[in-house]
Amino acid sequence: MVSDGLWSIGELAERAGVTVKTVRYYSDRGLLPAAGRSSGGHRRYGPQALERLRLIRSLRALDLPVAEVERALERDEALEEAVSAQLREVGSRLAALRWREASLRLVQECPAGERADRLRLIGAVSVPPDTAALARFWRRILPVRLPRRVVSLVLDSVVPGVPAEPTSGQVLDFARLHALVSDPRLDRPAPPLPDGEYRPAVLYEGLAEAYGLAFAEVRAGRAPQDGGALDCFVEAYARALGAADSPDFRRGLVPLLARGDGPLIRRYWKLATGLFGPDEPVLGALHHHLSVALRRQAGEQAG
Known part of the structure; x- marks a missing residue:
């Protein structure tokens, strides 16, 4: 030595x-x-x-x-970048494993006669899944002249994230939702307002404010009713159409809302609701609450 x-x-x-x-x-x-x-x-x-x-x-x-x-x-910066990249990769692997585990439980727990259908649904979804198909679905619905910032606002609100630790029920809901929006036979849902001149950006920005108020009311244990979120909701449609809020306008708005609330949209929100977190607003439910409140108010005024 x-x-x-x-x-x-x-x-x-x-x-x-x-x-x-x-x-x-x-x-x-x-x-x-x-x-x-x-x-x-x-x-x-x-x-x-x-x-x-x-x-x-x-x-x-x-x-x-x-x-x-x-x-x-x-260099130290390269170490931070490498560790961050590795954390993202590990997170993706864990997400895939959690999704796969919940999918296996879904198949294991379902009746034997339903397994083929559920396997078909699960097999059509990537692991871990992404929400690109859901975003494309809403882009087909939204007006083509809607500003990009408003499109982003809407998509952030209506497309649920993928649950970090999904249950077997959430896997099934997501798979069915993915199948719903990916169906090539899918017809374009009715627009939120009839054909004609209206300002879609004004409508969607106003609705975002109304849904925010409605969410606060629901969390406080109050159903949307006269004033507050309902007034903001109606005002969004009135401003978009260049009309004044009035009892007649409110009565006329009821059938317009019913036209836009077709079976496809109802099915979407039925499946999507359980994919949102407990502290996230579910716009489909909030829209329903506000529509019901408006319909009740219009009926009372007519009576």
């Missing part, structure tokens, strides 16, 4: 608990610079090489590719 305070490749490997082949591999890639050479030309390593080798092993244990490890050793 040479008493220069440095170690041979074998000594370094023994101290680090790895094989000589591993040390040589990282050395050849330039990750373990030698502190010197022996008289015979063999690499010699110091304590810094041991610390670096331990760091490399830790990063590799986190499943970082060698190329990412190389960049991480060069």
Whole structure:
């Protein structure tokens, strides 16, 4: 043994608990610079090489590719980026595993006669699933001249996220919802207002405010009624049509809302409702509450 305070490749490997082949591999890639050479030309390593080798092993244990490890050793920012990317990948894997587990439970728990149908539904959804088909469905419904910011506002509100820890029932609802919006025979639902001149951006922005007020009322244990959310709801339609809010306008609005609330939209919200979180507003339910309140009010005024 040479008493220069440095170690041979074998000594370094023994101290680090790895094989000589591993040390040589990282050395050849330039990750373990030698502190010197022996008289015979063999690499010699110091304590810094041991610390670096331990760091490399830790990063590799986190499943970082060698190329990412190389960049991480060069600058701290690269390490943060690599760790963030690895966290995203692990999160995606976990989401896929949770979805697969819930899907398996769904098949296991269902009656034997329903398994073929449920397997068909589940098989049509990617793992983990995405909501692209749901977004396309709503883009078909929304007016083509709607500003992009309003489209984003609407999509953020009507497209549920994928549950982080889904139940078997949520897997089934999502699969059925995906099948519903992906049906090539799907007809375009009726627009929220009849054909003609109206300002769609005004309507959707106004409805967003009305739904926000209605959500606050529902969370407080109050059903939307005269004033508050209902007035804001009606005002959104009145402003979009360039009309004034009046008893006659409210009575005329009732059949318009009924026309837009067709079976396809009702089916969508029936399936989507359970996919929203407990603190998320479900616009389909809020719209229904406001429509019922308006219909009741219009009936009382007519009587």
